[in-house]
Amino acid sequence: MTDVDLLVIGGGIAGAGVALEASRRGVDVMLVEARDFAWGSSSRSSKLVHGGLRYLREGAFGLTRESVRERGRLLQDAPGLVEPQRFLLGHYEGRSPSRRTMAAGLAIYDAMAHQRTRAFHTPAQVRALAPHMATDQLLGASSYLDAKTDDSRLVMRVLQEAQRHGARVCNRAAVKSLLRAGDLDVPSSSLLNRGGASVKPGTVVGARIEGAGFTGHVQARCVVNATGFWADGLRSGLGATMLRPLRGSHLVFPLWKLPVAQSVSLLHPRDGRPVFATPWEGVALAGTTDLDHHEDPDVEPRIAADEVAYLIEALRHAFPRLDLRAADAVCSFAGVRPVVDDRAGGDPSKAPREHVVLDEQGLITVTGGKLTTFRVNALDALRHAAPYLAASGRRGGFAPTGIAGDEAGSDATMRTHDFDYRTADAIFAPQPESPALAALPHGLRTRLLGRYGHQAQALLREAAPADLETVAGTTTPWAELHWALRHEQVRFLDDLLLRRTRLGLLLPAGAASLLPRLEPVAREALGWSAGEWRDQCDRYARIVAQCYTVPTP
Numbered sequence: 001m002t003d004v005d006l007l008v009i010g011g012g013i014a015g016a017g018v019a020l021e022a023s024r025r026g027v028d029v030m031l032v033e034a035r036d037f038a039w040g041s042s043s044r045s046s047k048l049v050h051g052g053l054r055y056l057r058e059g060a061f062g063l064t065r066e067s068v069r070e071r072g073r074l075l076q077d078a079p080g081l082v083e084p085q086r087f088l089l090g091h092y093e094g095r096s097p098s099r100r101t102m103a104a105g106l107a108i109y110d111a112m113a114h115q116r117t118r119a120f121h122t123p124a125q126v127r128a129l130a131p132h133m134a135t136d137q138l139l140g141a142s143s144y145l146d147a148k149t150d151d152s153r154l155v156m157r158v159l160q161e162a163q164r165h166g167a168r169v170c171n172r173a174a175v176k177s178l179l180r181a182g183d184l185d186v187p188s189s190s191l192l193n194r195g196g197a198s199v200k201p202g203t204v205v206g207a208r209i210e211g212a213g214f215t216g217h218v219q220a221r222c223v224v225n226a227t228g229f230w231a232d233g234l235r236s237g238l239g240a241t242m243l244r245p246l247r248g249s250h251l252v253f254p255l256w257k258l259p260v261a262q263s264v265s266l267l268h269p270r271d272g273r274p275v276f277a278t279p280w281e282g283v284a285l286a287g288t289t290d291l292d293h294h295e296d297p298d299v300e301p302r303i304a305a306d307e308v309a310y311l312i313e314a315l316r317h318a319f320p321r322l323d324l325r326a327a328d329a330v331c332s333f334a335g336v337r338p339v340v341d342d343r344a345g346g347d348p349s350k351a352p353r354e355h356v357v358l359d360e361q362g363l364i365t366v367t368g369g370k371l372t373t374f375r376v377n378a379l380d381a382l383r384h385a386a387p388y389l390a391a392s393g394r395r396g397g398f399a400p401t402g403i404a405g406d407e408a409g410s411d412a413t414m415r416t417h418d419f420d421y422r423t424a425d426a427i428f429a430p431q432p433e434s435p436a437l438a439a440l441p442h443g444l445r446t447r448l449l450g451r452y453g454h455q456a457q458a459l460l461r462e463a464a465p466a467d468l469e470t471v472a473g474t475t476t477p478w479a480e481l482h483w484a485l486r487h488e489q490v491r492f493l494d495d496l497l498l499r500r501t502r503l504g505l506l507l508p509a510g511a512a513s514l515l516p517r518l519e520p521v522a523r524e525a526l527g528w529s530a531g532e533w534r535d536q537c538d539r540y541a542r543i544v545a546q547c548y549t550v551p552t553p
């Protein structure tokens with residue numbers, strides 16, 4: 001039996017955020033991920049760090065304000081990983097939104113961020129900014145600033161910071177069942193001392209875990225369920241289901257096929273839903289769809305042919321001269337939003353996007369919400385976990401301020417304001433610079449610092465000069481592949497090419513052309529035999545063909 005203070009189940013952004021915020025406060029944390037870090041929706045999002053302008057229209061002021069504030073923090077604390085992104089939305093005769101409605105919304109949006117980024121562009125300016133946009137009946141366009149990121153690298157950065165604070169993070173380690181006080185698996189004599197309080201029978205006190213990353217029983221003062229749209233599965237027996245899984249899919253185009261210099265916000269001609277075409281990592285992402293997902297949760301999600309048709313219809317309407325077709329896309333990807341079910345069963349796009357936190361017999365479930373607000377969600381979850389964590393911590397007490405000072409360290413009573421996200425520390429501590437990093441070209445330096453934080457220097461030390469060259473057609477240096485293979489718990493080729501790096505989304509056929517150069521490096525780092533390498537390549541080709549290619553509408 002392994003003992004920890006806090007067991008976090010799920011290695012997406014929600015679990016990573018909880019692990020970071022708890023470990024930086026002195027809590028002894030173990031995080032387990034069943035598949036691969038960020039395998040769920042946290043690597044399949046639209047990659048936007050945004051306030052969510054459309055949530056304003058739906059009256060979700062709280063969510064928008066929270067998201068805008070977090071966007072500001074992430075832009076400040078993670079340059080190179082979270083970058084500003086300008087959005088452009090055309091106004092057309094007889095179609096909404098009008099210039100005036102948009103101006104009013106953007107004024108509120110800007111005010112929430114204490115900045116002025118909005119602008120109006122005349123049709124002539126729009127032609128210069130986005131030459132391929134439809135110009136028939138164009139009255140002009142509004143623009144504003146939001147931000148974008150590499151979602152799975154954001155998860156990795158948060159996990160890495162959590163590890164720096166002592167968290168243990170295990171990839172490919174699935175919780176098979178929860179342990180409850182009174183179970184035969186949990187001898188009462190071994191229950192952790194919970195500040196002298198007796199543990200009620202049935203209270204969740206740990207989990208049985210199986211997988212390559214960890215196998216065994218873990219006993220914890222508190223267990224957090226951060227399993228995204230799988231959360232209901234883990235809660236079964238504790239409460240009624242609460243999630244409405246909604247699939248969202250994207251198409252990825254080479255930038256020369258869909259040349260967008262800023263993100264273009266389109267309203268779908270069929271239903272008026274917003275669809276974005278966003279430049280990202282040298283390609284253009286077009287998405288997303290939003291529909292009920294009824295597939296088996298254990299099967300990797302994929303785009304359906306009618307979703308392809310829906311997205312192509314929006315793009316052809318917004319960029320008529322480009323004559324875009326499904327066959328122009330490099331690939332597709334799909335994810336499932338863990339959206340809290342309002343039981344109204346209405347338009348998926350109107351379903352609430354706020355996160356929820358539940359405490360069910362000691363199992364703290366945190367789900368819903370957005371990538372952007374991961375820190376707020378994590379602090380909220382920890383507020384609920386606090387009574388269970390009292391008197392825990394490697395430093396002799398759960399130190400709520402992150403500094404194990406006398407006052408915090410000796411006080412076992414948690415105070416809710418200790419988790420107030422408005423006053424909490426920077427998300428990522430500033431990283432030390434080194435002469436080697438300072439000598440790099442600006443773009444590469446900020447990229448490495450943003451994505452690898454304190455590990456950027458070590459990555460650079462391990463890189464041969466040739467490894468700093470980028471993979472042709474991308475901005476990814478070879479050194480990132482080498483680093484991931486050696487240090488980021490890669491087990492399969494898809495971990496490496498779809499999540500640690502995004503090359504499988506950026507290059508045709510899942511970046512199959514890189515495999516010959518990768519073979520010796522991967523085999524040396526992971527000890528794969530020639531046969532194992534072939535199996536890896538076959539498995540990867542199958543995943544790409546089944547879940548990342550573009551079905552013909």
Ligand SMILES: Cc1cc2nc3c(=O)[nH]c(=O)nc-3n(C[C@H](O)[C@H](O)[C@H](O)COP(=O)(O)OP(=O)(O)OC[C@H]3O[C@@H](n4cnc5c(N)ncnc54)[C@H](O)[C@@H]3O)c2cc1C
Pocket residue numbers: 009010011012013014015032033034035036037038039040041042043044045046047048049050173174175176226227228229230234246247248249288334335336337338366367368369370371372373
């Ligand atoms: C199409 C789409 C577009 C989106 N766009 C944006 C956007 O632009 N901006 C934004 O802010 N948000 C966006 N979101 C929302 C955001 O991506 C999600 O809210 C967020 O990623 C949810 O993170 P999570 O950690 O809760 O879930 P996930 O990322 O799904 O992570 C849950 C993890 O738990 C693991 N797990 C499940 N069961 C077990 C078990 N038994 N044991 C161990 N591990 C387990 C899974 O393998 C998975 O990795 C989007 C979502 C989708 C689907």
